[in-house]
Amino acid sequence: MILLIYAHPHHSRSIAQRALLEAVIDLPRLTFHPLYDRYPDFAIDVAAEQALMRRAQLVIWQHPLYWYAPPALLKLWYEDVLTRGWAFGEGGDALAGKDCLWVTSTGALPEAYQAGGAHQHDFAAFEPVVKQTARFCKMNWQEPIVVHGAHRIDAAMLAQHAAQYRARLQAWSQAHG
Amino acid sequence: MILLIYAHPHHSRSIAQRALLEAVIDLPRLTFHPLYDRYPDFAIDVAAEQALMRRAQLVIWQHPLYWYAPPALLKLWYEDVLTRGWAFGEGGDALAGKDCLWVTSTGALPEAYQAGGAHQHDFAAFEPVVKQTARFCKMNWQEPIVVHGAHRIDAAMLAQHAAQYRARLQAWSQAHG
Numbered sequence: 001m002i003l004l005i006y007a008h009p010h011h012s013r014s015i016a017q018r019a020l021l022e023a024v025i026d027l028p029r030l031t032f033h034p035l036y037d038r039y040p041d042f043a044i045d046v047a048a049e050q051a052l053m054r055r056a057q058l059v060i061w062q063h064p065l066y067w068y069a070p071p072a073l074l075k076l077w078y079e080d081v082l083t084r085g086w087a088f089g090e091g092g093d094a095l096a097g098k099d100c101l102w103v104t105s106t107g108a109l110p111e112a113y114q115a116g117g118a119h120q121h122d123f124a125a126f127e128p129v130v131k132q133t134a135r136f137c138k139m140n141w142q143e144p145i146v147v148h149g150a151h152r153i154d155a156a157m158l159a160q161h162a163a164q165y166r167a168r169l170q171a172w173s174q175a176h177g
Numbered sequence: 178m179i180l181l182i183y184a185h186p187h188h189s190r191s192i193a194q195r196a197l198l199e200a201v202i203d204l205p206r207l208t209f210h211p212l213y214d215r216y217p218d219f220a221i222d223v224a225a226e227q228a229l230m231r232r233a234q235l236v237i238w239q240h241p242l243y244w245y246a247p248p249a250l251l252k253l254w255y256e257d258v259l260t261r262g263w264a265f266g267e268g269g270d271a272l273a274g275k276d277c278l279w280v281t282s283t284g285a286l287p288e289a290y291q292a293g294g295a296h297q298h299d300f301a302a303f304e305p306v307v308k309q310t311a312r313f314c315k316m317n318w319q320e321p322i323v324v325h326g327a328h329r330i331d332a333a334m335l336a337q338h339a340a341q342y343r344a345r346l347q348a349w350s351q352a353h354g
Contacts, residue, residue: 009256042219042249067255067313068306069246072219076249079186120312121305128302129245135297136244 002030002169003056007063007074009036016105016150016158017064023162024169031056035073042076049081054094058172059139061130062103064150068119068126070104078133087137096138099172102130103165105150113148123148179207179346180233184240184251186213193282193327193335194241200339201346208233212250219253226258231271235349236316238307239280241327245296245303247281255310264314273315276349279307280342282327290325300325 004024008017011034025032033052039045053059063070070078085091112118123146134141145168147153147161181201185194188211202209210229216222230236240247247255262268289295300323311318322345324330324338 067252067259067310069252072249072253072256075244075246075252078244079249082244118313120309125302125305126309128298129306132297132303133244136295 001055002027002058002060002172003052004030004032004060004062005074005077006032006034007036007061007071007077008034009071009073011036014064016147016153016161017062019158019162020062020103020105020145020147020165023166027166027169027173029173030169035077036071039073042073044077044080046080046083049077050086050094053081053098056098057176058099058101058169059095059134060101060103065104065106065126069129082133082137093138098139099142100134100139101142101168102127102134102144102146104144105147107149107151109149109152178232179204179235179237179350180229181207181209181237181239182251182254183209183211184213184238184248184254185211186248186250188213191241193324193330193338194239196335196339197239197280197282197322197324197342200343204343204346204350206350207346212254213248216250219250221254221257223257223260226254227263227271230258230275233275234353235276235278235346236272236311237278237280242281242283242303246306259310259314270315275316276319277311277316278319278345279304279311279321279323281321282324284326284328286326286329 006021008014011018024030031052061070061074063074069075082088086094106123108118113121113123115121127144131141145161145165147158183198185191188195201207208229238247238251240251246252259265263271283300285295290298290300292298304321308318322338322342324335
């Protein structure tokens with residue numbers, strides 16, 4: 001099962017995230033799990049989340065990038081759900097061997113992500129926080145999907161990203177039939 | 178005014194953060210602002226926060242590091258308070274020129290932060306997310322204070338970190354008399 005954990009506090013205003021989502025949401029074996037719909041009050045049901053995670057073989061964290069990082073509710077999800085003795089530490093093997101795919105979008109164009117650009121760093125500089133969260137839980141980090149310029153990307157380019165996302169998940173499903 | 182924004186969801190269980198806090202909380206001109214006490218429901222009063230920030234000359238973000246990043250409520254604070262046209266973007270100069278100091282603690286010993294260690298990266302690899310958040314708001318990033326091994330640090334070492342923290346703030350106050 002592919003568990004798509006979607007963290008977007010303003011989904012109705014979204015363009016890029018919505019296009020990405022619509023490209024994959026009908027795939028068989030995919031469970032769509034929109035965190036902000038499920039927990040508008042930030043009160044996460046840890047047991048329910050852990051049960052979902054146990055069933056997943058591929059975990060997707062899909063969200064717009066806010067301040068170089070996942071939105072606050074997904075951050076809270078990490079803190080509440082990925083507990084010691086379950087996800088890491090002694091006996092913490094519940095997620096070991098699952099695949100983890102990060103799908104994110106940024107407002108800025110790619111050239112903002114370099115020394116001298118608006119964000120002063122290559123995009124890769126912001127990856128370790130999320131990547132190491134997955135790896136510390138012994139998940140297999142997949143090559144992330146990152147869509148830059150989400151507010152101004154043209155429709156054809158966005159459609160291409162969306163199609164690539166769908167193809168990635170289809171390929172994963174075939175390989176894990 | 179020094180604005181100490183403190184983000185600790187489990188302050189009563191804290192050792193390192195509590196010691197750091199107690200070392201500075203009585204300093205003159207310091208405003209202590211415990212986010213989890215103020216907003217247990219995650220409903221941030223943006224106008225109140227922005228008014229506080231306007232008055233600050235030095236902003237401190239103090240918190241334990243959870244999953245390589247600030248706790249979820251501080252992440253939400255970034256998203257809610259640091260708005261376009263106020264903290265960044267056109268007309269967004271409210272925080273320009275203020276100093277920003279990151280004070281954080283980790284559970285792991287320093288040697289966990291290297292290739293081959295439990296966290297696979299030097300600690301510096303996790304800094305850009307927070308540092309660039311400050312810089313994008315045109316704040317002056319100060320050398321952070323990072324205390325490793327918060328769960329097992331000995332009392333003398335912790336006292337030394339705490340004294341250094343106090344000395345840093347006193348020196349700042351003298352320079353900004």
